[in-house]
Amino acid sequence: MSVSHRIPLLAVASAFAAALASPFAAAADAAGAYPAHPIRLIVAYPTGGISDTVARALGERLSAQMGASVVVENKAGAGGSIGIDAVAKAAPDGYTLGFASTSPLTLNPHVGHVNYDPQRDIAPVMSVMYSPVLVIATASFGGKSFQDLLVQAKARPGTVRWATSGLGTVGHVMLEQIRSKAKADLTLIPYKGAGQQMNDALGGQFEVMSTNASPMLSQHMQAGRLRPLAVGAPRRLESLPNVPTVAELGYPKANLTSTFGIFAPARTPPAIVARLNAELNKALLEPEVRERLLKGGEVPTGGTAAQFAAAIRTEYDDNARIVKEAGIKAD
Template identity: 85%
Template sequence: MVPAISKPLLAALSVFTVATLAAPSFVSSAHAADAYPSRPIRVIVAYPTGGISDAVARALGEKLSVQMGTSVVVENKAGAGGSIGIDAVAKAAPDGYTIGFASTSPLTLNPHVGRVNYDPEHDVAPVMSVMYSPVLVVATSGFAGKAFPDLLAQAKAKPGSVRWATSGLGTVGHVMLEQVKAKSKADITLIPYKGAGQQMNDALGAQFEVMSTNASPMLTQHMQAGRLRALAVGAPKRLESLPAVPTFAELGYPKANLTSTFGIFAPGKTPPAIINRLNAELNKALGEPEVRERLLKGGEVPTGGTAAQFATAIRAESEDNARIVKEAGIKAD
């Protein structure tokens, strides 16, 4: 998660540096990459089955299987905001046969708001950014206002009357809310859930006025049916699918203009040659029309790029989140 697309994780880059300092290690790495892959690759998805993350990971896995000539098995390990899945990746053998699909939050946000069982600086290596997911603030039928300024006006006129639901404490949506509250001084009540499922059910039942949530096919369906209304979006620019909905930057809240970035990760000591091979194959898979179409239909935006670019973005995101979390006093469950 970073504004407009978010000193941990220097080691994600040091993996590349260390390998080039010692010729024997580099040669060994090169030989490993030549023989790679020789058996199935496991992709750990840090979220439940059925969601957009699961669908995208499986679409990429299908392409990788064809491109790399081996089976790609997808395994879901959900929980703790993605930290359980990332922990499994961190503890796997660094041989390229176990990789993970998750948002960057388990590396850039979760360690700042609570305890994690892995070292984000050493145990996980970024492979490639896959997509960013816009974060929307949507109104339920319980909110009579028409636009985001109406939400703030109500919160100031009747303190505590606007309830803002998030999928959990210390999530991107929670950080977004805290940024809005800090600048607007509006008295908005936080309603943290333990996941997006019950949050969506209660939104449809108007159990609160607004919620922050990632773009998804289900959210799009409810908005198209008129059950939910988008008031603002965290994204670099307005979404093509919602051209009338302003970004938080346009509304005067650039620090709340947050998205969720998702990507592929490997164990921290995975040889650079294997990471580079995976990166090349993943970029190729992401460029396939049917994969891009699946992302865009779900409201996600394909990204791609090098492992080093992803590591740099993660480092900057973590630094931003550390500051935000400290200023807002955000704590997880």
């Protein structure tokens, strides 16, 4: 989850060039024959979703570029924490990587228990993309805008039900930030995953929801079954130019997105991390990879490992404050 201090977007080409010219790139030569056997890429979410799709696209490109198979393995659960825990406990040799959002490192530790040290057990490799968080109206909401939502919540307290994919998620934090500043009585409806949340949204079981961009969400919005009211993103989305950002509407602290990236176990040799970062930046430039991201409403990022690590540290500190102020707990 991130509000600011974001890695510069769409600067992949320059980041890749910088990585090749950097001392870290030179040090990568010391990695010798790496990779000498298949690399395992743990995806911290179920098969079939946008995370799985993007991870597999990156894996295919890395296989072609590095001459070693990349085997994708899904380890879903606990908001990504199970997958990240598996990465944290793997050998730090570059042969086990993880694909996840930053939440298991920056948000989950503040709202519940995790079995790893988010700041000591994981080495950030590269930011891959950010996923906008949209505020979506269902057929049960009679208003036309985000402002209408707040007007109804204040006029008829408790009648606007706001669904999230779970307690302690980015969508939940967004709701709490809006509820606090607007002084509006919005009723939280927490689900245990985005699948049932989407099904109930289509059935009009609540008025609004906060959820990440996805191909399925895009299809339902295009068909008119769901209506976007606002988007958490640094700027308006090209695909939804008439939908304001949450910041534009006066809620900058709620203007949240989900950042996804590649991670390695801590103490992975810097030369290997640098090699992976350079190869990933190169893969992110490939048209088929970018197409898969953009089709699902995601925005490519890229950049250096150091930039990603710095953004994660800032996000961790920001979330600690937000969670404390809002009193958010996962259970």
